Amino acid sequence: MPGIVFQFRCVLGLLLIGTTLAAAGEIPMSERRSGYDTMSADTKAMQDDDTANPASLWVLEGETLWSSKAANGKSCADCHGDAAQSMKGVAARYPAFDAKLNKPIDLDQRINLCRAEHQNATPFAPESRDLLALSAFVARQSRGLPIVQADPKMQSAIEAGRALFEQRVGQLNLSCAQCHDDNWGKQLAGSMIPQAHPTGYPIYRLEWQSLGSLQRRLRNCLFGQRAELYARDAPEMIALEAFLMWRARGMPMDAPGVRP
Amino acid sequence: MDQNRRELLTGAGALAGGLLLVSMRSADATPASMRAAIRNVLGDVEIGKGKVSLDIAPLVENGNAVPMTVAVESPMTATNYVKAIHVFNEKNPQPNIISIHLGPRAGKASISTRIRLADSQRVVAIAQMSDGSVWSDEVNVIVTLAACVEGL
Amino acid sequence: MAKPLINVPAKAKRGDVIEIKTLISHVMETGFRHSNIGEFLPRDIITQFVCSYNGEEIFRAELFPAIAANPFITFHTVATESGTLTFEWTGDNGFSASGQANITVVD
Numbered sequence: 001m002p003g004i005v006f007q008f009r010c011v012l013g014l015l016l017i018g019t020t021l022a023a024a025g026e027i028p029m030s031e032r033r034s035g036y037d038t039m040s041a042d043t044k045a046m047q048d049d050d051t052a053n054p055a056s057l058w059v060l061e062g063e064t065l066w067s068s069k070a071a072n073g074k075s076c077a078d079c080h081g082d083a084a085q086s087m088k089g090v091a092a093r094y095p096a097f098d099a100k101l102n103k104p105i106d107l108d109q110r111i112n113l114c115r116a117e118h119q120n121a122t123p124f125a126p127e128s129r130d131l132l133a134l135s136a137f138v139a140r141q142s143r144g145l146p147i148v149q150a151d152p153k154m155q156s157a158i159e160a161g162r163a164l165f166e167q168r169v170g171q172l173n174l175s176c177a178q179c180h181d182d183n184w185g186k187q188l189a190g191s192m193i194p195q196a197h198p199t200g201y202p203i204y205r206l207e208w209q210s211l212g213s214l215q216r217r218l219r220n221c222l223f224g225q226r227a228e229l230y231a232r233d234a235p236e237m238i239a240l241e242a243f244l245m246w247r248a249r250g251m252p253m254d255a256p257g258v259r260p
Numbered sequence: 261m262d263q264n265r266r267e268l269l270t271g272a273g274a275l276a277g278g279l280l281l282v283s284m285r286s287a288d289a290t291p292a293s294m295r296a297a298i299r300n301v302l303g304d305v306e307i308g309k310g311k312v313s314l315d316i317a318p319l320v321e322n323g324n325a326v327p328m329t330v331a332v333e334s335p336m337t338a339t340n341y342v343k344a345i346h347v348f349n350e351k352n353p354q355p356n357i358i359s360i361h362l363g364p365r366a367g368k369a370s371i372s373t374r375i376r377l378a379d380s381q382r383v384v385a386i387a388q389m390s391d392g393s394v395w396s397d398e399v400n401v402i403v404t405l406a407a408c409v410e411g412l
Numbered sequence: 413m414a415k416p417l418i419n420v421p422a423k424a425k426r427g428d429v430i431e432i433k434t435l436i437s438h439v440m441e442t443g444f445r446h447s448n449i450g451e452f453l454p455r456d457i458i459t460q461f462v463c464s465y466n467g468e469e470i471f472r473a474e475l476f477p478a479i480a481a482n483p484f485i486t487f488h489t490v491a492t493e494s495g496t497l498t499f500e501w502t503g504d505n506g507f508s509a510s511g512q513a514n515i516t517v518v519d
Contacts, residue, residue, distance in 0.1 A: 039321060040317065040319075040320070040321045041317070042317045042320065042321070042326075042327045043321055043322075045327065046325070046327065046374075051417060051419040051433045051435065052433065052435065052484055052486075054325075054435065054481075054482040054484070056417055056435065057417060057435060057436075057437045057482060060415060060417065188407045189405065189407050190404035190405055190407075191321070191404060191405065191406055191407040193407075205406075206321070206322035206324045206325045206406070207322055207324060207406040207409055207410070208410065209324050209325070209439070209440075209480070209481035209482070210481070219410075220408045220409055220410055221408050223408065223409070223410070224407060224408030224409070260321035260322040260406050324480060324481070325480040325481070326480070349478060352477075352478050353442070353444040353477075354444075354476060354477055354478065356476040356478070357476055357478040357479065358473055358474065358475055358476060358478070358479060359473065359474040360471070360472070360473050360474075360487075361471070361472040361473070362471065362487075363470065365465070365468075365470045365489055365490055365492070366470065366471065366487065366488050366489055366490070367429030367430075367488050367489055367490035368429045368488040369488075370487075370488060371473075371485065371486060371487045372484075372485070372486040373479060373480075373483065373484055373485045373486070374479070374480040374483075374484050375478050375479060375480055376442070376477070376478045376479070376480050377478075
């Protein structure tokens with residue numbers, strides 16, 4: 001009987017996650033479009049061809065780092081083996097709840113935790129070339145796989161993220177939802193407003209002329225709203241990442257993507 | 261390049277850009293400086309229209325990386341081939357974009373790359389043939405800007 | 413320095429025109445930008461890219477600041493014989509990178 005109760009709780013948890021109050025402006029599942037879907041043909045072509053996608057340069061560096069021995073003589077490969085197998089689906093289910101820290105963390109944090117705990121190495125600096133390279137390499141292994149955010153332990157982060165998404169902020173008193181739920185598809189100063197699904201991260205953003213993380217992109221959003229930028233790895237950042245991934249659940253990853 | 265784009269954003273009264281960043285004018289290219297650059301590279305030659313196909317999307321999402329393909333009709337034999345392809349622009353701070361040197365071994369005179377365009381403008385591709393003739397094509401490109409950009 | 417990404421067909425028929433694609437990591441700093449605190453950012457670009465096929469130059473490009481960061485260049489050549497294609501990028505501040513790819517040409 002305990003087994004059935006356990007299963008029931010899990011199913012209930014999943015149902016709760018799945019049906020958590022759909023807000024008035026939320027995009028129906030059938031109308032969801034990724035940033036890839038809404039960008040120009042040229043930019044799509046840049047992403048589609050691995051030999052032309054600038055993000056490939058980071059993926060290749062990440063592949064090298066994967067097998068590089070750290071301070072204690074261990075490489076990622078020593079524990080995780082072939083990334084194509086072991087990292088399959090991993091990026092698609094981050095941010096995830098870390099039991100030891102008792103809080104949700106994103107993939108970059110996970111990589112750095114591994115370095116500290118299992119490789120006796122100093123964590124990579126945020127947005128550093130090495131961290132982005134590993135992040136791109138790991139995310140690449142989830143390409144084509146659906147985004148998953150179904151862990152009940154993530155629910156409070158997702159709810160916190162939703163609240164931030166719907167909150168008006170900044171000098172413009174503007175919320176994320178007003179652009180990305182209510183006005184996606186329309187033009188903002190010559191650019192089409194995407195629905196803001198993080199299916200392609202880390203992305204090569206043409207605007208940055210470089211690869212960057214979702215947190216970097218969120219800081220750009222906050223700057224656009226003339227709001228105070230949350231610090232790197234702030235609880236607000238992780239909550240927003242979690243909510244955005246939950247909002248994009250079921251959509252296939254296309255990392256590392258190219259975006260304008 | 262950033263300065264021009266910020267000014268455009270401010271002008272459009274858009275959310276992102278202008279207000280917080282110092283706007284500084286750099287020496288921009290003009291149609292005259294493009295003509296001077298062409299003359300500098302090719303000398304005083306007659307430039308015909310045709311044979312060259314400059315392929316750039318008429319509307320680009322971001323001027324930082326604009327895909328461009330230049331193809332030139334030519335049999336590419338030892339006696340009849342494309343010697344060089346030069347691409348110029350009108351409004352970037354500098355008029356030259358790229359100069360390519362080919363030979364009959366190319367088989368096909370077609371190259372692709374990604375360029376930067378600071379503003380909506382004309383882009384001109386010029387091909388020098390082995391027989392001394394010069395041909396060209398031009399495209400008018402509209403460059404739009406990203407919203408919600410990097411701040412401070 | 414990151415390894416360039418070079419794409420050459422491993423095998424080709426003699427006389428076929430093949431497409432070569434190259435991608436290399438480089439910031440291509442234009443020399444026209446200022447940082448957000450007003451510091452001038454000096455030019456730092458790749459200025460030349462050369463491809464040689466068994467030692468003979470088959471393609472040369474002069475690059476200017478208008479070439480996008482992480483330069484992507486594709487071009488063509490006739491598959492004449494088996495051998496090695498070498499690629500050289502040179503630029504400001506003594507920048508130098510190279511790569512190579514082998515090709516087998518069959519009749």
